[in-house]
Amino acid sequence: MNRPARFPFASRLLHWVMAALILAMLFIGIAMAASLTDYHRLVTIHEPLGLLILVLAAVRVINRLLAPPPPLPAAMPRPMRLAAHGSHLLLYLLMVALPLVGWAMLSAAGYPILLLGTVELPPILAPDAGLYALLRSAHTVLALLLFATFLGHLAAALAHALLFRDGVFSSMAGFGGRRAAAARRIRPRASA
Amino acid sequence: MKPRSSTPSPAPSNPYRLSSLRRRGAPLALAGIALAVAAVVACFAYAGGWLSPDRLTQAKVMAAFDAANGVHPGFRRNHAKGLCIAGSFDSNGAGERLSSAAVFQPGRTPVVGRFALAGGQPFAGDATGTVRSMALSFRPAGGGEWRTGMNDIPVFPFRGAAAFTDQLVASRPDPATGKPDPARLQAFVASHPETAAALALIKARSVTSGFADDSYNSLDAFRFVDAQGRATPVRWSMVAAGPVVAATPAEASPDDPNFLFDAMIRRVAEGPVQWHLVVTLGQPGDPTDDATLPWPAGRERLDLGTLTIDRVEAEAAGNCRDINFDPLVLPPGIAPTDDPLLSARSAAYARSFTLRAGEPKQPSAVQLQASGKGS
Numbered sequence: 001m002n003r004p005a006r007f008p009f010a011s012r013l014l015h016w017v018m019a020a021l022i023l024a025m026l027f028i029g030i031a032m033a034a035s036l037t038d039y040h041r042l043v044t045i046h047e048p049l050g051l052l053i054l055v056l057a058a059v060r061v062i063n064r065l066l067a068p069p070p071p072l073p074a075a076m077p078r079p080m081r082l083a084a085h086g087s088h089l090l091l092y093l094l095m096v097a098l099p100l101v102g103w104a105m106l107s108a109a110g111y112p113i114l115l116l117g118t119v120e121l122p123p124i125l126a127p128d129a130g131l132y133a134l135l136r137s138a139h140t141v142l143a144l145l146l147f148a149t150f151l152g153h154l155a156a157a158l159a160h161a162l163l164f165r166d167g168v169f170s171s172m173a174g175f176g177g178r179r180a181a182a183a184r185r186i187r188p189r190a191s192a
Numbered sequence: 193m194k195p196r197s198s199t200p201s202p203a204p205s206n207p208y209r210l211s212s213l214r215r216r217g218a219p220l221a222l223a224g225i226a227l228a229v230a231a232v233v234a235c236f237a238y239a240g241g242w243l244s245p246d247r248l249t250q251a252k253v254m255a256a257f258d259a260a261n262g263v264h265p266g267f268r269r270n271h272a273k274g275l276c277i278a279g280s281f282d283s284n285g286a287g288e289r290l291s292s293a294a295v296f297q298p299g300r301t302p303v304v305g306r307f308a309l310a311g312g313q314p315f316a317g318d319a320t321g322t323v324r325s326m327a328l329s330f331r332p333a334g335g336g337e338w339r340t341g342m343n344d345i346p347v348f349p350f351r352g353a354a355a356f357t358d359q360l361v362a363s364r365p366d367p368a369t370g371k372p373d374p375a376r377l378q379a380f381v382a383s384h385p386e387t388a389a390a391l392a393l394i395k396a397r398s399v400t401s402g403f404a405d406d407s408y409n410s411l412d413a414f415r416f417v418d419a420q421g422r423a424t425p426v427r428w429s430m431v432a433a434g435p436v437v438a439a440t441p442a443e444a445s446p447d448d449p450n451f452l453f454d455a456m457i458r459r460v461a462e463g464p465v466q467w468h469l470v471v472t473l474g475q476p477g478d479p480t481d482d483a484t485l486p487w488p489a490g491r492e493r494l495d496l497g498t499l500t501i502d503r504v505e506a507e508a509a510g511n512c513r514d515i516n517f518d519p520l521v522l523p524p525g526i527a528p529t530d531d532p533l534l535s536a537r538s539a540a541y542a543r544s545f546t547l548r549a550g551e552p553k554q555p556s557a558v559q560l561q562a563s564g565k566g567s
């Protein structure tokens with residue numbers, strides 16, 4: 001079996017573009033919630049960017065179903081596998097949930113959602129101030145959970161790169177040409 | 193399952209064993225990972241303001257309101273005492289050449305709004321000298337909602353949110369007397385000449401008898417943007433259409449702590465009340481970033497249409513109580529200026545709205561049934 005040991009190109013492209021966007025969103029969000037001066041400027045970036053992430057997340061889920069990731073190294077212990085799969089699932093859930101909660105909370109607050117000063121998004125909930133308060137808290141809690149999960153993800157990715165050196169990091173990070181890809185083709189281990 | 197490996201030859205030892213941490217370079221790698229994670233956390237903390245105790249945040253403004261007024265759960269942190277209003281706006285079409293906003297096309301737009309008294313105490317007694325406000329949400333059928341909150345003073349006493357907040361802190365009640373310390377307030381004004389100048393203009397205004405014959409001003413400057421993208425700096429006002437009666441001290445009626453609101457309720461029961469939406473067009477050089485400064489007299493003023501208020505309602509779930517009259521809810525065709533108050537107001541109103549939306553509610557001091565009994 002000659003399956004490439006790397007994520008398909010579309011998966012890597014989506015991963016890195018979205019990693020940059022989601023990290024930017026976390027920083028923009030936390031900054032705007034604690035700044036009077038930059039609040040408006042940041043909100044006008046936060047909302048359209050968040051919805052772009054929702055669209056990209058949908059594309060990404062479809063892409064993952066069509067182009068599954070390469071398997072994890074066979075020697076990886078079960079708890080580590082579970083942690084990897086569990087945290088990836090959580091990351092996928094949060095990158096869909098956060099923009100949806102953002103959209104829903106603005107709907108419940110009764111705000112018109114005007115993107116880039118031109119496109120008006122329809123509400124997805126009827127106005128309800130009490131529900132808005134709940135969703136607004138949920139947005140904060142989920143964002144902090146996403147940030148914490150990201151920190152674990154970052155530490156794990158670097159551990160794969162620097163400690164385990166098991167090819168997991170380069171399966172996502174590698175951006176070489178075809179030759180580089182060929183060099184990373186799977187070779188069954190003696191132990192496998 | 194097939195393992196992934198970037199090394200051509202099978203690894204001799206299992207890298208996932210704890211013993212592999214004894215490998216040369218492993219402690220360095222661990223330290224690098226810890227450093228990377230710590231660096232990201234530090235940047236996040238910086239962005240969130242935790243490392244900048246001097247940054248003026250929404251939380252600090254809310255704390256200043258609480259210190260000055262006490263905490264009144266469920267109520268707005270400012271302009272806490274209010275009455276819901278509704279009606280319509282008839283545009284005469286004169287605004288079309290300046291702004292592409294749907295509300296300025298000829299025709300009628302439904303409006304909901306709120307009258308209020310400035311100040312964060314929802315049960316304070318009405319007084320003729322208190323700043324009155326009119327907040328409106330214009331809701332054209334095809335979208336393009338426009339919200340605005342206006343006060344009945346000619347200029348705003350503070351240039352930015354920092355001055356506003358410092359003043360709130362200066363006006364917090366002295367624990368000894370239960371009243372603001374006049375010396376602290378004087379010290380604030382002395383260190384803010386723009387506030388002293390604005391207060392002089394505010395004191396010189398003519399105070400009307402009530403909400404119905406009062407006029408309300410945007411104070412902040414905005415930009416009207418036409419279909420070609422040309423922008424005009426503007427300030428707008430709702431100017432009372434009916435006769436204006438000056439307030440007399442006799443009007444303060446101590447037996448009705450809600451006499452201003454109750455008079456408005458009775459006035460609407462008699463028939464609709466009207467205002468003209470008048471925009472003042474700024475000229476190059478007119479300050480758009482400083483609401484403490486009036487624009488020069490003689491600027492062109494345009495009447496864009498008539499606001500008719502024909503309904504009043506006590507604050508309740510789902511009506512004006514649950515609306516945030518954020519001054520930056522603007523339709524295409526109206527845009528913010530460089531006025532620093534605008535972003536600050538948007539941020540503070542959102543936080544005030546979030547807090548009160550999640551708090552238990554109690555009825556407003558202003559109720560329709562009670563108004564008949566009022567003096």
Ligand code: HEM
Nearest residue numbers: 019022023064069088091092150154157168169171172173
């Ligand atoms: C907020 C930012 C990020 C998000 C939301 C994110 C999300 C994800 C998700 C959902 C997967 C699983 C892919 C799948 O199995 O379909 C993944 C894999 C991966 N990510 Fe990230 N990622 C982020 C940032 C990063 C960063 C900064 C790094 C590197 C330092 C990184 C390195 C990796 C690696 C090496 C994999 C492959 C894991 C495997 O082989 O299963 N990610 N990421």
Ligand code: HEM
Nearest residue numbers: 025026029030033047050051053098099102103140143542
């Ligand atoms: C991946 C997507 C998103 C991420 C990571 C994210 C992250 C954040 C963060 C970290 C905050 C600050 C929370 C706090 O400190 O309380 C925040 C606030 C906020 N977000 Fe998001 N968000 C996302 C999507 C959205 C979307 C799609 C919308 C709306 C369409 C939205 C609207 C808001 C609003 C209105 C606030 C609160 C601003 C305020 O305090 O007044 N977010 N977000």
Ligand code: HEM
Nearest residue numbers: 268270271306325327341342343353356536540541544545
């Ligand atoms: C940085 C300066 C300012 C701060 C921090 C501030 C703060 C607030 C807050 C917290 C509220 C309550 C919002 C809510 O819960 O819905 C409010 C209401 C209001 N403010 Fe300001 N404000 C500022 C400047 C101004 C200016 C310049 C105007 C000019 C017209 C203004 C007019 C109003 C009006 C009309 C309301 C009542 C809106 C309603 O009835 O819902 N404010 N303000």
